[in-house]
Amino acid sequence: MCGIVGILHHDDRPIEVALIRRMAAQIRHRGPDAAGAVVDGPVGLGHTRLSIIDLAGGRQPMAVPDGSLLVTFNGEIFNYLELRQRLIGLGHRFATRSDTEVILHAYEQWGDACVEHFNGQWAFAVWDRRNRRLFLSRDRLGIRSLYYIAGADRFLFASEVKALAADPQVTLALDGTGLGQVFTYWTTLAPRTVFQGVHELPPGHCLSVENGTVLSWQYWQPDYQPDVRLDEQRATEDLLALLSDAVKLRLRSDVPVGAYLSGGLDSSITAALIRELTTTPLETFSVAFDDADYDESRYQRMMVERLGTRHHEFRCNYEHISEVFPEVVFHAERPLLRTAPAPLYLLARQVRREGYKVVVTGEGADEMLGGYDLFKEAKVRRFWAAEPNSRLRGLLLKKLYPYMPNLQAQSPAYLQAFFHVGPQDLESPFFSHLPRWRLGGHLKRFLAEPYLEADRSSEPYDDCREILPPAFGGWSAFAQAQFLESAILLPGYILSSQGDRMATAHGIEGRFPFLDHRLAEFAARIPPRWKMKGLCEKHLLKQAAGRLVPEEILQRPKQPYRAPEAVAFFGTPQHPLHNAYADDMLSAAQIENYGVFQPEAVERLVSKVRSGRAIGAKDNMALVGILSTQILVDRLIRNFRPIEDDSAGSAVFGDTKILGSGEPSYGGGVGEPGDTIPFQTVTNSTTG
Template sequence: MIVLFFVWQKVVCGIAGIAAKLVNGAGNLGRVRRMISQITHRGPDDEGYFFDSGICLGHARLSIIDLDSGHQPIANEDKSILVVFNGEIFNYIELRSDLIRAGHHFSSLSDTEVIVHLYEDYGDDFVHYLNGQFSIALWDKNKQKLLLVRDRVGIVPLFYTHVDNNLIFASEIKAILPALHSSPSINIHALDQIMTFWSSVGQETIFEEIYEVEPGKMVVFQDGKIAHSQYWEWEFTDAHYDEADHDLAEQLEDLLDDAIRLRLRSDVPVGAYLSGGLDSSVLTSLAHRHKKDNLRTFSIGFDDKSFDESSYQKEMIKYLGSEHSHLSCSYQDISSNFLQSIWNIEAPILRTAPVPMGLLSGMVRKQGYKVVLTGEGADEVFGGYDIFKETKIRQFWAKNPDSSFRAVLLKRLYPYLNISQPQALVYLKNFFGAGLDDPNSPFFSHIPRWLTTAKTKAFFSEDINAQLSKSAIDSISERFSPAMSNMDAFQKAQFIESRMLMPGYLLSSQGDRMLMKNSVEGRFPFLDHRIIEFANGIHPTKKMKVINEKYLLKFAMRKRVPEKIINRFKQPYRAPDIPAFFREDGESDVTELLGTDYIKKYGFFDDKKVSRLIEKIRRGRATSYKDNMALVGILSTQAVNHLFVDKQVTGNQMLDINEGISYGC
């Protein structure tokens, strides 16, 4: 028996389900309902469920395309193939036309339906035809096969676990927990990775035996067995090495323009984030050409002016003439929303930067917008980060390690930081000199950052240290080294950023989770796979000319963006850390989790070392990056354990994040 039904209620999208060999899916309907109830923030517009022998699927929908009939799960003509889907297929109009010509019949106008018909024609290879951001669960009834597929670069999340011969999956980990028999355990090795790389690596998550479908990968569950395959990888070629700058710039503008055109497809209004940097300025400028009405833009700033970029935002607003809304974020805004943000992120973090992004998406939603364009990905694709500049200078320095002049070049990279003191050169040599003796290492570019971040692990308890048999850096060598063997130093740095930090933190903790907490979808034109593949065929010197980052992008956009924006020093997005929790007007209540009782109870950190850090902060002496990362890392780890482990949210229990600590949030 096949049962397909929808619940019409005011309940972006979230998916969940359970596959079990030879089990009637109806028996899992109650569990899947509870799973979906944990992620209604991803889909507040309606719910849909399907169950049959071996499968039960659930979906929570945010209506963006085909508002009236695009409900899920969605099936092919004979109901033998069903899909629940989170994300967008931006080229669905073109795909739909091709499929209709091939004889397929459609029951809706939604982008989701092209997936089932593509699968009918191409099987597992259907994913190669998609231009989009997505997590897909596809059930093939005849083969009793479940496919879990994630987009190429990791914009949309998807998690799973294998318990009692059941494959349980969902858009967020919190939706998996009600289907488990007990509360999860913290994955100590993933914690070690987060405290080194800012994110866990590969399929690992902060919870033991709960896994992430990796970007560009497909997980197949059939006959009780799990198989993995990779359908796309971040690869570099020499396809465009011999082309002139003008020709490359023209191709790039055409690709960007088309990527933005596709991402403006929506049956609801589309706005744009405007940070004041090059990337968001390029997007808003090109998007402005496609909008019939005035482009709506949104930005965030800080009461603490050392983090604020409002002057550049105003420059671009004036240039575009856009209707704009600005949110100013205070220390208290960050601390009072921290715990809720960790509930959404579901992992420890080392900086508070995601929290203001969640506040920004809240403002967007309150003003009636469900979709925004955003500029993430440009730095990874076109070589914009300071770490790429550092790599070039450190490679130059490594040829003559005793040179003081070569080390001083690094001071030019950070005009917005106070490194003019006499001890600055000593600091630069100590920090950037790490790993200088091995310039051919695949991780040469990132060793200084990783070693500095890893100092947060000095706060680990003896018990945690005893469980860690080898360093996090050693643990990833086998995983990434072979793929990087034919890359130059610049490409290696790009690869690491694109395969680790971008999907693990920027697109997740700071991206999807902070957007979807307020039912807002972010769209990322720079991460259109056509743009990535084009850029990966460009010589590194066209991405960074000497130390002029994103050279080709600037060259292509020089007539589209004000000169002041083109020529400004790149300043990374940052937010206040320690000052948000330890303010002049008092300490945040959330710091109760740093108290000796909680530290000892959870056992991850040494209570005496944490107490000394807190005392250092209270005396105003904790100002280093290491101190800031340690404070946020410890606090967020404590929060993850409190929310997802200590509270033991299982079965039909619902998560109330205010329960169990003596403060509200």
């Protein structure tokens, strides 16, 4: 994992290298191993490096020998060895063994279309010196982040918003529409962010800046039209072969690669495949919870036994979550409706302490191969809508959510009322997601003017229609749900808030075999009936990978990854907890001070939570959403304090200056609250 920053002046004013360094200093947590900056007249690029491939030769920003192209790159091009060979065959000469240099030569060879050759996860910028053109790209599924500000006289970009905010000319302010989107979709719809004037390059997009004109375009969109040539047996074999190759590519690294084990099917499969593909010892990492409602350690240990890994379990309690939550929000750079990123932040910290930089995880399988409850729920709701008076059909909903006691207690009449499908809903392109989005809408009740006004001014979900591809209407209902989940929640929440940002906070790189684009393209074309057979999720994956995991994990009811929410901050009436920072952020004075929410409404919610009466998802989401928004305003807007750059050293690059250093001198990451994390290292002695 690395971090990138850059500025381009449209009017040829020179860039101050100190500003590039200052921006890069804010994201040293992403790349603590080295830092570099280069200015070339009106353009400046910066980089913070986490050394993973070609430890000696991969320093950035990097140029081709004649200096005509310059790149700053965050991520990995996993097929760089094959591309390197191909480019050598085409006459290119390489000075290093890094994937970074492959990007430069690929751009030289194929221009903007170079990205179509890449298998990887990336955010990069190439400065094309001859054509005075800046070219940016983000990977197909949005694994790596990339933000920008397109001003009248300049263009700024960075891996994180806080790097942009380090420019004294940039003042962050909340975007009311963006906030409304988070409170509906759990994330903004790229390119919008929750900060006015700050944009995010959407997944699968490129962007160019030339003569002051900014253009962005989509280079990748999978087709969800089922492949009629597939038979189930062949599809099963192809899926396993693709997945195995995706894992193999993601083991390319000059430093050891670890694996997360959640206890669920997906990470069990990826860890098992690593074990099959390598003979080196594997270290695995898991979160376990003191609160049994969330704990999956039984299944994690089952996999550890089977694979014989050296296992590290991080046991998480309520206080851990509330302690690190401000840091979690600072790194996520968006309001959160769940605390689930917090344990992953803590886990990444422990992974780092164990000396690891790279972990393979199972993210993406639910989106690609049909694992989410939401897909099942949509199927049941449609099934019920076809026979609206059937009470038995509605009872299927209880089967979907065995872990939701409040739902289990409902009478058939109320179930019908909650999940009632109106004729308008059936025709909506967002049918599958309406219950979730309506639930999120509950949070808007707490907004103060003018944020409430910003939300009232648009029709519900109109903004989301704009992201639907032309072919959307021709896809099956299941495919439509998959598309929405893959295009919105996956990059905006799962990968950003939980994946990339929690890992990069500690200089950890996540790798996601299920998000190999070849697998994503293949999975999109698998007929829905093989993804979800009846109400059995990820059917084809279970067929394909059955031999890799114990039967008990294969058959266990899917448990979504969750973490304790309001209770982590307030405890219970019998065992109250106090977190001074959370109390302050939620106090009437601070709510009034920041002006985003209505103080009285928040006070009532807090009092409901304290009394133990907030037992449902809606109130918990509201509390976490309000608290995280307050923290965001506090840490990134009202009291943002940029890390001062104290790096030294410079080198000459043509007629420009390169600043760089082998040793980090920016001063480590931001915030390390609490050093008393119980952490166990378990060496399994039964196997391997």
